Amino acid sequence: MKTEWLRKTIKDFEPYFVAPIAEKHVINANENYFNVLSIPVVKKELVEALDTFKPQLYPKPMADNLRKAISEYIGCDEDEIICGNGGDEMITYLLNTFLNPGDEIVVHTPTFDMYELTGEVLGATAVKVKDLTGYRRDREGILEAVKKYQPKMTVICNPNNPTGDLLPASFIEEVLKAAENIVFVDEAYMEFAQKESVIGLVKKYPNLVVLRTLSKAFGLAGMRCGYLVAQKDLIEAIAKVKAPYNLNAFTQLFAPIVLKHRDEIFKVRDEIVKERNRLYEELVKIPGLTVYPSCTNFLLVQVQVKHEEIFKALKANDVLVKIYRNSAEIPNGYRISVTTKEVDDILLSVFRKELQ
Numbered sequence: 001m002k003t004e005w006l007r008k009t010i011k012d013f014e015p016y017f018v019a020p021i022a023e024k025h026v027i028n029a030n031e032n033y034f035n036v037l038s039i040p041v042v043k044k045e046l047v048e049a050l051d052t053f054k055p056q057l058y059p060k061p062m063a064d065n066l067r068k069a070i071s072e073y074i075g076c077d078e079d080e081i082i083c084g085n086g087g088d089e090m091i092t093y094l095l096n097t098f099l100n101p102g103d104e105i106v107v108h109t110p111t112f113d114m115y116e117l118t119g120e121v122l123g124a125t126a127v128k129v130k131d132l133t134g135y136r137r138d139r140e141g142i143l144e145a146v147k148k149y150q151p152k153m154t155v156i157c158n159p160n161n162p163t164g165d166l167l168p169a170s171f172i173e174e175v176l177k178a179a180e181n182i183v184f185v186d187e188a189y190m191e192f193a194q195k196e197s198v199i200g201l202v203k204k205y206p207n208l209v210v211l212r213t214l215s216k217a218f219g220l221a222g223m224r225c226g227y228l229v230a231q232k233d234l235i236e237a238i239a240k241v242k243a244p245y246n247l248n249a250f251t252q253l254f255a256p257i258v259l260k261h262r263d264e265i266f267k268v269r270d271e272i273v274k275e276r277n278r279l280y281e282e283l284v285k286i287p288g289l290t291v292y293p294s295c296t297n298f299l300l301v302q303v304q305v306k307h308e309e310i311f312k313a314l315k316a317n318d319v320l321v322k323i324y325r326n327s328a329e330i331p332n333g334y335r336i337s338v339t340t341k342e343v344d345d346i347l348l349s350v351f352r353k354e355l356q
């Protein structure tokens, strides 16, 4: 292939590389350990629904039944919602709708890579506002950058991946007031925080777009389902760049069933939150290790020494975490997804053995 064939903006991109996974306990991607099909009524209703399932037909372009189920869950109108194949697809659609080459986005850092990457493909550039010590967001810095650049889009991940930091909704409202253009709030982990969501502000602010996903707290990462919430005219604009049948018929069938039985799934969520708090309290006690408070289903930790050795020792114990190698932003860091006590106890014993 000739490199000239490539779109100029992606010429220097590295291929996205996922190493084959051999470990038994995979806690590197913030997946949920819980299988919703182990809830008998969820499985029963899915099996019943499959009786009338027609995979030979195209799915509903705007996923009407799913939008209805989501609107009941989050308390918005159906026409304030647009659904797709996971949050990642929704990020692509959102940026495709609004960014021109040369546009700027303001984003805090460190955060989820997809905003900057997707923006770069479109020829937009990111103005990055670095976190304060302890990976807490620099609120003044964000507000200053918004006022100075008036970027086409301001992105706030709340709670933030990979730091776990949660900003108050009142701060996001300040950003909404300061910004003349789009403010995009990624609430992929909001079901774990259970407070400070800005979905309730959608009716008040015509420049607000909120992202949610069923991949994390709902445990449906493999099914692919994410959605954006915004005022109707924004949703209609985003729908213009959407593939007509983007969301497959199976997801449209299954997701409403899962949403209907969310109380059962939220019991598991509550267990994960409890286990996260326990793991945090245990990690804090280990010398030479820093752990950051988190409102999500993961914890960010850093070590002073033995960074690669600990990663290898975890692997030897069948545990795969996300490691930040040669990262200027998160030196000697790991991001640990919280699952069960059994897995966390293996993790703790490795950290204790290596560091004590």
Ligand SMILES: *Cc1c(COP(=O)(O)O)cnc(C)c1O
Pocket: 030, 085, 086, 087, 088, 089, 112, 157, 161, 186, 188, 213, 214, 215, 216, 221, 225, 226
């Ligand atoms: C996981 C995640 C998403 C979306 O994931 P999908 O599986 O594509 O829905 C979006 N934002 C953040 C910050 C995430 O961690």
